[in-house]
Each structure stands twice: as structure tokens, then as C-alpha cells.
Amino acid sequence: MGGMRMEAREVRAGYRGRDVVRDVSFTLDSGEVLCLLGPNGVGKTTLFKSLLGFIPLTAGSLTVDGRPVNHRDRKATASLIGYVPQVHEPPFPFVVHDVVVMGSISRADPLSGPPRRAFEEADSLLELLGVGYLRDRVYTEISGGERQMVLIARALMQNPSFLMMDEPTSNLDFGNQMRVLAQVCALARRGVGVIMTSHFPDHAFLCCDKAAVMSRGEPFRVASVDEIVTEGTLERAYGIPVKVASIDVPEHPDGRVTTCVPLLKTKERPCPCEAAG
Numbered sequence: 001m002g003g004m005r006m007e008a009r010e011v012r013a014g015y016r017g018r019d020v021v022r023d024v025s026f027t028l029d030s031g032e033v034l035c036l037l038g039p040n041g042v043g044k045t046t047l048f049k050s051l052l053g054f055i056p057l058t059a060g061s062l063t064v065d066g067r068p069v070n071h072r073d074r075k076a077t078a079s080l081i082g083y084v085p086q087v088h089e090p091p092f093p094f095v096v097h098d099v100v101v102m103g104s105i106s107r108a109d110p111l112s113g114p115p116r117r118a119f120e121e122a123d124s125l126l127e128l129l130g131v132g133y134l135r136d137r138v139y140t141e142i143s144g145g146e147r148q149m150v151l152i153a154r155a156l157m158q159n160p161s162f163l164m165m166d167e168p169t170s171n172l173d174f175g176n177q178m179r180v181l182a183q184v185c186a187l188a189r190r191g192v193g194v195i196m197t198s199h200f201p202d203h204a205f206l207c208c209d210k211a212a213v214m215s216r217g218e219p220f221r222v223a224s225v226d227e228i229v230t231e232g233t234l235e236r237a238y239g240i241p242v243k244v245a246s247i248d249v250p251e252h253p254d255g256r257v258t259t260c261v262p263l264l265k266t267k268e269r270p271c272p273c274e275a276a277g
């Protein structure tokens with residue numbers, strides 16, 4: 001893999017003639033992780049849908065290594081850009097291994113079905129993500145965190161150069177959120193370029209190289225996480241006071257971590273113990 005560049009230029013997209021996403025430009029190189037933040041309804045999923053070709057661009061372009069991405073060529077696009085949707089429950093109780101194999105469907109010959117090696121690949125991807133034990137379980141009967149890993153394995157069946165992950169940590173407990181973010185880092189180390197959305201600005205500091213905060217009425221800008229995830233940007237986007245703090249953590253490889261703290265007005269609430277006294 002290695003050494004590819006995705007470039008979005010002045011992308012616009014929306015629904016029924018109304019642009020939701022305007023003038024989105026960024027570059028993403030192999031091995032980079034871009035975190036897309038922004039309030040509910042601002043257009044994160046819409047941007048994903050347009051970059052994945054589910055809805056048309058009304059202006060602008062998407063290229064990889066300077067060549068326009070042709071979404072009509074499904075096979076070629078599938079190996080270029082993979083997609084991990086939000087965790088959902090499918091209508092049928094498929095076995096986990098089959099859900100992963102289905103990820104190879106755009107590569108498959110429609111008459112003969114998935115190639116034999118797809119079955120082995122599905123096994124090794126589940127192992128790689130640490131969930132080999134789920135292989136014969138029923139997808140509807142596993143937890144949200146386990147489902148997320150299965151959906152990542154399914155997307156990786158295409159061996160995509162770039163991966164778009166829509167809220168990969170939603171509905172996950174604290175531990176599983178971190179396990180998924182650790183997998184995002186591992187994918188990037190293996191050369192995959194990742195774009196992920198999150199509702200937690202801390203996630204950008206935890207595992208991303210670049211960030212963008214989509215905010216109504218503000219231009220879209222991608223830059224380093226430190227440049228983008230600032231108190232001013234978060235306050236304007238989310239409408240709450242926020243402190244961005246760096247704290248010393250000797251156990252951390254960098255010795256310091258940065259975290260975003262929402263400033264709730266806790267002083268106005270009496271402490272329960274005071275009220276009791």
C-alpha cells in the first residue's frame with residue numbers, strides 16, 4: 001500500500017438542491033488519521049455519503065493520487081475507500097463469519113459467490129482485531145463493541161487504502177471506545193488513511209493526526225489536532241464553555257496528554273452532603 005493521497009477540493013453536497021456541505025477541501029495521506037468533529041446535524045454523515053458516492057457531489061472533486069474517484073466502478077472504488085457504518089442491527093441473524101465474508105462481495109463473481117480465500121481472509125481479520133472467538137456467533141447476539149470490530153473486519157475485506165468510519169465509538173463503553181481507537185491507530189500504522197467522525201474531541205487528541213470541526217457558518221478547515229481542537233473552536237461549534245488542558249502523565253509515552261473539559265456550572269448546585277447537613 002503506502003504513499004497514496006486522497007484530496008477533496010471544494011466539495012459541495014446535499015439533498016434536493018439544498019447544499020448541506022459546502023467548500024470542503026482537505027488532503028489525507030496513507031497512514032494519517034483525520035478526525036471529523038461537529039454538532040448533530042451539521043453534515044458529517046452527509047460529507048461521508050458524498051465522498052463514498054452514495055449521494056452526488058454538487059460541486060468540487062475527489063481524487064486519489066490526482067485521479068478522480070469513479071464511484072460507478074464499484075470494484076475499483078471498493079479497494080480504494082472502505083466504509084465502516086455506524087453499528088446497526090441487521091434484520092437477519094447472520095453468523096459473524098458470514099457478515100465479514102459479505103465485505104468481499106464487490107470483488108466477487110456474481111455467479112460463483114465469494115472466492116474461497118475470502119473465507120480464510122475473514123478468519124484472519126477477525127483474529128487480527130482480537131475477536132476470532134466471535135466467528136461462529138450470531139451477529140444480533142453480540143455486544144455493540146464486538147459488532148464494531150466485526151464491521152471493521154468486514155470493511156477490511158476490500159483491503160482498502162482509505163477507510164471512512166462513521167462514529168466508530170458510538171454506543172461503546174469506555175474500554176471498548178479505547179479498544180476501537182487503538183485499532184484505528186494500528187490500521188494507520190499499517191498504512192491505511194482513516195477519516196473518522198466522533199462526538200468526543202478527546203478522541204482527536206488520542207489517536208488522530210489531523211482534525212476538522214464542522215460548524216454552521218464557519219469555513220471548513222483541516223489542520224493538526226492542536227491547531228483545530230481549541231477552546232474557541234469547540235465553544236463556537238457546540239455552544240458550551242470548554243477548557244482544553246494538558247496534563248502530565250508519566251505513564252504515557254509522550255509524558256503529557258491533552259483533554260477537553262466541559263465547564264459545567266457545578267457551583268450553582270449545592271453538594272448533596274451539604275444539603276443533608
Ligand SMILES: Nc1ncnc2c1ncn2[C@@H]1O[C@H](COP(=O)(O)OP(=O)(O)OP(=O)(O)O)[C@@H](O)[C@H]1O
Nearest residue numbers: 014015016020038039040041042043044045046047
Ligand atoms: N436523506 C436526507 N434528506 C434530506 N435531508 C437530510 C437527509 N439526511 C440528512 N439530512 C439533513 O442534512 C443535515 C446534515 O445531516 P447529517 O446526518 O449529515 O449530520 P451529522 O453531522 O452527521 O449529524 P449527527 O452528528 O447527528 O449524526 C441535517 O439538517 C439533516 O436533517
